[in-house]
Amino acid sequence: MAKMNTNGNAYTIIYAAVMVVIVAFLLAFVASALKPTQDANVAKDKKSQILAALNIRDIEDVEGKYAEVIKKDAIYGADASQGVKSENGGFAVETKNITPDNRPLYIAEVDGETKMVVPVKGAGLWGGLWGYIAVNADGQTVYGTYFSHESETAGLGARIAEQWFQDSFKGKKIFAEGSNDVALSVIKKGKEGTLSPDNYVDGVTGATLTSNGVNDMIKSGLEQYKDILSINK
Amino acid sequence: MSLFSKENGQIFMGPLNLNNPIAVQVLGICSALAVTSQLKPAIVMGLSVTVITAFSNVIISLIRKTIPNRIRIIVQLVVVAALVTIVSNILKAYVYDVSVQLSVYVGLIITNCILMGRLEAFAMQNGPWESFLDGIGNGLGYAIVLVIVGFIREILGFGTLFGFQIIPNSAYVDNGGLYLNNGMMTMPAMALIIVACVIWAHRAYNKDLES
Numbered sequence: 001m002a003k004m005n006t007n008g009n010a011y012t013i014i015y016a017a018v019m020v021v022i023v024a025f026l027l028a029f030v031a032s033a034l035k036p037t038q039d040a041n042v043a044k045d046k047k048s049q050i051l052a053a054l055n056i057r058d059i060e061d062v063e064g065k066y067a068e069v070i071k072k073d074a075i076y077g078a079d080a081s082q083g084v085k086s087e088n089g090g091f092a093v094e095t096k097n098i099t100p101d102n103r104p105l106y107i108a109e110v111d112g113e114t115k116m117v118v119p120v121k122g123a124g125l126w127g128g129l130w131g132y133i134a135v136n137a138d139g140q141t142v143y144g145t146y147f148s149h150e151s152e153t154a155g156l157g158a159r160i161a162e163q164w165f166q167d168s169f170k171g172k173k174i175f176a177e178g179s180n181d182v183a184l185s186v187i188k189k190g191k192e193g194t195l196s197p198d199n200y201v202d203g204v205t206g207a208t209l210t211s212n213g214v215n216d217m218i219k220s221g222l223e224q225y226k227d228i229l230s231i232n233k
Numbered sequence: 234m235s236l237f238s239k240e241n242g243q244i245f246m247g248p249l250n251l252n253n254p255i256a257v258q259v260l261g262i263c264s265a266l267a268v269t270s271q272l273k274p275a276i277v278m279g280l281s282v283t284v285i286t287a288f289s290n291v292i293i294s295l296i297r298k299t300i301p302n303r304i305r306i307i308v309q310l311v312v313v314a315a316l317v318t319i320v321s322n323i324l325k326a327y328v329y330d331v332s333v334q335l336s337v338y339v340g341l342i343i344t345n346c347i348l349m350g351r352l353e354a355f356a357m358q359n360g361p362w363e364s365f366l367d368g369i370g371n372g373l374g375y376a377i378v379l380v381i382v383g384f385i386r387e388i389l390g391f392g393t394l395f396g397f398q399i400i401p402n403s404a405y406v407d408n409g410g411l412y413l414n415n416g417m418m419t420m421p422a423m424a425l426i427i428v429a430c431v432i433w434a435h436r437a438y439n440k441d442l443e444s
Contacts, residue, residue: 006298006299006300006301006302007301007302007303011301012301012303012304015299015300015301015304015308016301016304016307016308019308019311020311023311023312023315026315026319027315027318027319030318030319030322031318031322034322034323034325034326037326037327038322038325038326038329041325041326041329042329044329045329045333151337
């Protein structure tokens with residue numbers, strides 16, 4: 001074979017085209033071959049996050065515990081007073097796809113008590129935030145929370161994913177006394193104003209914007225579930 | 234030339250010590266800061282880089298005579314990017330928690346200077362076997378430093394290794410002891426300082442590196 005001119009235009013263009021097609025097929029093949037395993041991991045991770053909101057952390061058998069604790073993953077329609085739209089299937093609804101007409105709510109039973117777990121999502125300083133808020137059957141008292149983030153600053157905003165921050169929500173009240181507005185807030189130390197200590201937690205020091213993001217996420221998320229929570233209030 | 238000749242031994246051993254990519258060439262520092270707060274992600278990152286450097290070196294070396302000179306950097310990037318995407322998919326499928334911890338840094342292996350440096354400087358001129366050894370050597374040289382830094386940061390910052398408690402619980406202030414974890418170790422900045430200490434120790438030991 002004669003030595004090819006590897007510097008010609010035609011050669012360069014064909015070379016690039018062939019290379020891109022081969023790589024595209026290879027990546028498509030790998031991605032679709034591994035997709036089921038990855039989806040299973042994502043589902044398992046979501047289950048462990050929901051359990052973390054119920055203060056069940058660091059367990060080995062996530063699937064088993066989830067099946068034991070979570071009784072229903074109901075879906076509510078636009079009018080909560082009409083009851084659930086569907087008893088099950090809420091788990092398949094991703095938090096980013098929640099609409100007023102399609103609201104998943106997890107009903108759990110921990111130590112004989114019924115808890116409701118509300119999924120929430122919002123925006124932090126650098127990327128998305130999401131979480132789960134477990135509420136007692138009274139629709140008012142927070143039982144536990146779980147928050148996580150895409151890319152908040154390590155050591156500052158990323159600390160919202162740590163347990164001490166999430167535990168600070170335990171026992172807080174969602175609604176102000178005698179009101180139907182969501183009052184639960186994350187507030188910079190000393191800026192609480194007239195809020196009752198039952199209604200706020202301290203933000204993460206040095207991460208005001210992430211803390212504000214968590215605050216907005218809780219407010220808008222719970223606002224959307226207000227009618228469901230009020231049924232039991 | 235035999236597969237395990239003295240020259241090939243040099244290619245493999247060089248980057249582990251006298252030509253270490255982090256300690257001597259000071260490449261790949263950014264990822265060294267980000268993934269070394271604990272030992273496990275540091276090891277996974279080190280292994281990922283080793284695998285990717287070795288295989289991209291081999292692939293580039295195999296096709297080095299066909300690569301059009303004007304787009305050779307693009308070809309190198311495509312090979313690296315494809316391998317990184319595959320490794321990232323495998324991590325997501327089999328070690329999900331680690332892949333969450335490594336987050337964007339797996340993707341950023343693509344921009345790791347060690348990789349592009351080895352492809353351009355070595356694989357483009359050498360055969361597949363030598364390139365493979367060079368890739369493994371450089372990857373492990375990078376991994377060694379990551380593991381050292383991860384070891385120091387995890388034991389001082391969290392009192393654990395691989396997540397197991399090493400410092401006895403009774404030694405902590407909370408339990409009436411005198412010991413506190415050094416929270417500073419969990420910050421990325423400390424990785425830079427530890428890397429600097431590693432380089433210092435390395436130079437003090439290898440006098441001929443001083444210039």
